[in-house]
Amino acid sequence: MKILALECSATPASCAIVEDSKIIAQSFINVKLTHSQTLLPLVSSMLKASLTDLDDIDAFAITSGPGSFTGIRIGISAVKGLACAENKPCYAVSTLRSIAENFCGTECIVCAVMDARCNQVYNALFSVSGDTVTRLCDDRAVMIEEVCSELESLKENNLPIFVAGDGADIFYPAAKDIKNVKKAPPLSQWQNAAAVGLVAEKEQKNTKPLSPEELLPFYLRLPQAERELKNKEQNK
Secondary structure (H helix, E strand, C coil): CEEEEEECCCCCEEEEEEECCEEEEEEEECCCCCHHHHHHHHHHHHHHHCCCCHHHCCEEEEEEECCCHHHHHHHHHHHHHHHHHHCCCEEEEEHHHHHHHCCCCEEEEEEEEEECCCCEEEEEEEEEEECEEEECCCCEEEEHHHHHHHHHHHHHHCCCEEEECCCHHHHHHHHCCCCCEEECCHHHHCCCHHHHHHHHHHHCCCCCCECCCCCCCCCCCCCHHHHHHHHHHHCC
């Protein structure tokens, strides 16, 4: 199965084509441009460079959350449009699970973190052994201190604990003194579309694909504007 994957849950934007656990093509950009400016041009140039037509794509994959509310919406909308035009199935992948995929081939624990503001991170913990990624907790929005406490309890495993994701830079200073905790190297730190495609390829064996209409964002909490409105109404 040839999968076209997109990822734009944080500042970076990327796209990739994967097939039979092989990365056919990929494109990644990490600049402060909006995804509405970068994502589809990335896809177009990648398809052209790899001599691939949309007709050649069997399915589409996208990170459906957690992450930037705007970024997730742009990515979902892009996949809906591409998939509708080709009448192809879609796969929704957890952003945090896709981060853990970067560590396949190793023996470690992955602490996937994304910046959720207000001293919180979107987080999930994973155990990685070779090509097997085992989830240790659900995706969640949680205080940084709580995650650090959990990492303290995992340090006795004597496995390296890699902090990865776009929230690594803000989270790592709070966890750097915990035994075995390391910040992931740059090539493994960021969420990327190639990992999204590889996860979708693994999960499609046990997961029913979604139609473009069924593909929806997954939010761990309400957007800030909705939270502020809700607080105002409660305080009236």
